[in-house]
Structures are given as structure tokens and as C-alpha cells.
Amino acid sequence: MTARSDPAPGPFQRALETLRAVVDAEPARPELLIEDMPAPQRLAPYAAAIMATVYREDDTELAVGRLIVLYDPEGQRGWDGDFRLVAYVRAELEPEIAADPLIGPVGWSWLTESLEGHRAGYKAASGTITRAVSESFGDKGADPATTELELRASWSPISDDIAGHISAWCDVLCQAAGLPPAGVTSLPSPGA
Structure with missing residues (x-):
């Protein structure tokens, strides 16, 4: 998991142990699959x-994401500390939701409210929310248009206790996927 072969400093080692515990544990939600992935070098x-995928019961992929933990004992410009977390979330959206001009601020609030809800203290947060519409042409012309939301953020x-940060990122993935909050059951649609 580390970008270097020498022993990791204590603070980064604790972060690695937290990541390992999350990957090895049962996920907080059955729709969530969390795995290791190579770190940027x-x-x-x-x-x-780490990476995560949110699946519907029929194994349809609803959202994907990555969380990267960076550590530089000397810090870096713009970090405001020696750690930086970088998150990516991508999920398909209903076209009418993607067209809502408030989806950007709402998507950003998913992150900040999740961090605050997990008491994951943070500073120097920045990021973008992107809405994308994909249309198919030629041999793929019959494929329906798709709309996606991408959240890219860092803070x-x-x-060095990043457990709450990981939980918040998982919550954002599930929110972007359209899942109800943990412990809340969706009611069936009328006529279903």
C-alpha cells in the first residue's frame, strides 16, 4: 500500500492500519464492496x-469511488498539514436530477455533512462536482443517454485517525448511488 519500501513513519502506519481494518472488515452496508488498489506514486x-463500489441487490453497479491517503512529513503547499485525503465518487443520475442547478451544492454538502456527522475533523477542503451527459452515436446510437455525477475532493x-473520514466517504458513495441512509428502509413505489 505504501509508495516506498522503507518503514512508514508512525502517523502513516496508523493510517495504513485503519485502511487495512476497513478492507478486511465486513462493510457497514451490504451494498458496499471495499478493496485495496494501487496508490499513486x-x-x-x-x-x-482503497476503492469501493456500491451495488444494487441485482449486482448492478450504482457508484464507484476511490480514497487516497497521502502523507508527507514535511507537508505540502495547500495541504495545511502532513496528511491529505483525496476522494473521487462517480454515480449515474436520473436526467432530471442531473439537470437541477442545485446538484453541485447538494453533492458538496453530502461530503461536508458526512465528515461533520462522523466527527472527522478536517481543514483546507476543496473540490469539484461535475455533471456529464453521454450520448451514443453510430452503431451505439440505440443506447440510451446517460447522466453522471462526479465528485472530486481533497481535504x-x-x-492521523482517519476512520471517520473513511466512513464519511462511504456515506457519500451511498448517497450518490441513491441509497437511503443506513438503517432506513425504502418503501416500495405505489403499484409495485
Whole structure:
């Protein structure tokens, strides 16, 4: 998981242990699959990454995401600390939801409210929300248009305890996928 072969400093080692525990544990929600993934090699002296996919009961993929943990004992410009978390979330959206001009601020609030709800102290948050419409042509012309939301964000945790940050990222993935909050059951549609 680390970008270097030498022993990781204590704070990064604790972050690695937290990531390992999350990957090895049963996910907080049955729709969520969390796995290791290679970390980027050039962003910081130490890096680790995980990925997650949210599935519907019929194994349809609803959302995907990555969470990268970067550690530089000397910090980097714009980090406001020695750790930086980088998150990516992509999910398909209903066209009418994608057309809503408030989807950007709402998507960003999913992240900030999840971080605050998990008491995951953070600072120097930044990011983008992108809505994309894909239309097919030629031999694929019969394929329906799709709309997606992409959230790209980074922030600095105020400590090396990143468990709440991982939980918040998982919550954002599930929200983007359209799942109800954990512990809430969706009611069937009328006539279903």
C-alpha cells in the first residue's frame, strides 16, 4: 500500500492500519464492496488507496469511488498539514436530477455533512462536482443517454485517525448511488 519500501513513519502506519481494518472488515452496508488498489506514486512520499463500489441487490453497479491517503512529513503547499485525503465518487443520475442547478451544492454538502456527522475533523477542503451527459452515436446510437455525477475532493484531516473520514466517504458513495441512509428502509413505489 505504501509508495516506498522503507518503514512508514508512525502517523502513516496508523493510517495504513485503519485502511487495512476497513478492507478486511465486513462493510457497514451490504451494498458496499471495499478493496485495496494501487496508490499513486508521485503525489507524496507515502501513499495508500482503497476503492469501493456500491451495488444494487441485482449486482448492478450504482457508484464507484476511490480514497487516497497521502502523507508527507514535511507537508505540502495547500495541504495545511502532513496528511491529505483525496476522494473521487462517480454515480449515474436520473436526467432530471442531473439537470437541477442545485446538484453541485447538494453533492458538496453530502461530503461536508458526512465528515461533520462522523466527527472527522478536517481543514483546507476543496473540490469539484461535475455533471456529464453521454450520448451514443453510430452503431451505439440505440443506447440510451446517460447522466453522471462526479465528485472530486481533497481535504486535510486534523489528526492521523482517519476512520471517520473513511466512513464519511462511504456515506457519500451511498448517497450518490441513491441509497437511503443506513438503517432506513425504502418503501416500495405505489403499484409495485
